[in-house]
Amino acid sequence: MDMLKKVWSLAFKSTDVAKLIINIVIYVVVGAVLGILIGVLAGIPVVGILVGIVGTLIDIYCLVGIVLSILAFLKIV
Secondary structure: OHHHHHHOOHHHHOOOHHHHHHHHHHHHHHHHHHHHHHHHHOOOHHHHHHHHHHHHHHHHHHHHHHHHHHHHHOOOO
16 A cells, blocks of 8 residues: 555545545646647657557556545545
8 A cells, every 4th residue: 555655646635525626637637748749759650659658558547546536535545
């Protein structure tokens, strides 16, 4: 559990509805902005593959952050 709190420290600060919504919006905006950046860089042949892999990892990180924010808000985690 300590490892999760170190990696996703923002997700465990969801104590009320406003902070939960702010956390979810932050994760969605980060995912969207980096998705646009990755879309631009994907046109470069060699870099496109690496950027695609990094983009997938960032999307997974954001998804897990959203799930952990909701679980922390519901006091399940």
